[in-house]
Amino acid sequence: MALVDRRFFALLAIALFAVLGLILPQGARSLVIQMMIFSVFAMGYDVCLGLTNQCSLGHSIFFGVGAYGAILAIVHLKAGVLTSLAGGVGSGLVFAVLVGIVCVRLSEAYFVIVTAIISAVFHLLAMDLTWLTGGDDGLSVSVPPFALPGVTLSLYQPLVNYYFVLFFLAAAYLLLERIVRAPLGKIFVSIRENEKRVRFLGYDVLRYKLIAFVLSAGLGSLAGALYGLTLRYASADYFSFYWSVLPVVWCLVGGLGTLAGPWIGAVLMSLFQYYVSAWFTYYLLLFGILVLVILKVSRKGILGYILERGGR
C-alpha cells in the first residue's frame, strides 16, 4: 500500500516538474533546476541513511569529486557533455569504493566520525592543490554542445538544461525504485532493521553495505556532475562540511527510506536558503537552529508522516 502511494507521489512530482519547466519564469526555473539536482543527491543519500542505516557525514566528497570529474574532463580532455558526466560519476564511484572499503567495516560511531574526517581532509586537499582544483576560486569552463539523434543541444539553453536534469532525476528514481523492489533492496532494508539477524541468515552484510554505500555515492557524484555542468563551475567549497550536512537535513525533513521523500526536503530547504539568506547575513545560524528543531520534531519526515496517515 505504502509503496504504491510513494510511487504515485514520485511520478506526480516528476510530472509537476515537467510542467513547471514550461511555465516558470527564468529565475524560478534555475532555482527549480537546483532543487532537482539536490533531489538526486538527497535520494542517493537516502540509500545510505534511510535504507541501510549508515549515517555518513562525508557525502560532500562524492558531490565534489563528481563536479570536478565532469569539469576537469572538459578542461583537460575536451570531453563532451555526456562523456564528462560519465567521467564525474565514474570518478565518484572509484572514490566511493575506496572510502567504502575503509568505512563500512566500522561501527556506527567510527563510521560517522571517519567519513567526516575523510571529507575534511578532501576539503583541505582541494583548497591546497590549486593547480588541479583552482582552490577557493574554483574552475570555470564553457560547456560544449552535445548531439542527440536528430538535434544538437546546448546546456546554455535554459530549457535544455532543465529537462536534461529532470531526465536524470527520473532515471535515477526509476533505477532506485527498481532496486528497492528487487531482493537487493529487501536485503538493504533488513540490514537497517536488524543487521545481526541478516548476518545470521548467511548474508555477507559488509558486501551489501558497501554496495549501498557505492550506489548512494554514485548518485551523489551524479548530482555533483550535474551541478558542475549547470553552473559550469566547480570550487573547493563543494567538499566543505556544509555539503555533507545538507543531504542529512533533506532526508530528515522529507522522510527517511522513502526515496522520493527527500525531494520534499531538498525543495523546502532550497526555498529556505533562497529566501532567508537574502535578508539574513547569519543564515547558517538559522540553519543550525533548524537542524535541532527538525531532529526534535520528526524522525519520520514529511512524506513518512503522510504515508503513515494514508496507510490507516
Place this chain on the structure above:
Amino acid sequence: MSDWLLNVLFLLINGLVWGLIIALISLGLSLIFGVMGIVNMAHGDLYMVGAVLGFSLFPFLGNFWLALLVVPVIVALIAAPMERFILRPYEGYHAVTMIATVGISFILQQAALAWYGGVPKKMVDPWPVTFHFLGVDYAGYRFLIAAVSIVILAAIWLFLYRTPYGVLIRASIQDRDMASAMGIDVNKVLIATFVLGSVLAAVGGVLAAPVTQVSYLMGNDVALLAFIVVIIGGLGSLEGTLVAALGLCSLEGVMACILSPTQSRAAIFVVMVAILMVRPRGLFGGAER
C-alpha cells in the same frame, strides 16, 4: 650538533607543546563520548569560543591567569544547558548526537562571527620572554603552555583515579546501566562530564589563543585533529587519547621540516586509515558494548 638536528629538535618540541593542548581538547572529546555516547561535533567550536573569549576578555581583565579562570566558567554556563536541554534525549544514539551537535556547531560559529567579526586576529604574547637553549630561541610562553597543560592533565588524572567523583565517572564509562543500578545519580554524572569535557576544550582555546590566529573558524582545524586523535587512540579510551595526541602532534611537528601543513595533515590521515585497516577500533579501543 648540526643545524639540521637542532631544527628537528625545535619542531619536535613545538609539536609536543601543541600535542599537550590537543591532548586536553581530545581528552574532553573522548570523555564525553565514553560516558555519554555523544559524538560532539561542536567540540572544536567550544575550543574556538574559549579562544575568542580569552582574546576579548584579556584586555578587560588585564591578567592572562584571570582569563584562564573566567573563560572556563563562562563556557561551563554555555555547555550545561546544551547538554540538559538539547542533547539529553539523543545520548547513546551516536549518529543523532553527531547531527545535533553539527547544528550547535553552526550556531556557535555564526554567533562568534556576529559578535567577534570574520577577520582572524593575533593575540599579544602574555609572557614575552625567550629562552636561549642549544643555540635556538624558544618563546617562553610555549613552555608556560606545556607546564599548565601538564598540571591540568595531572589534575584530571588525579580527579578520575583518586577521588570518589572520578570513580563515578569511570564506572559510568564502563557500564552506565550498572552504574545507575548501583545507585549512582547518572544524570548528575552526565552533566558534570559534559561540562568538564567542554571546559577542557575551552582551556585549550585560551592557552592556544596567543600562539594561533583567533578566528570564528579556528575550531574546524582543531576538531579534525582531535577526532583523528580520538579515532586512533580508540573512542572513549583516555590513555589511548593521551598517547595518540602526543605521538601524532610530535610526528606532525617533525614532518613540518619536509612537508607543507596540509601535506603533513594528509600524512597523519594516511596513518589513521592504515591503523583503522588493522584495528577498526583504534589502538586502545575495547570491544563493542
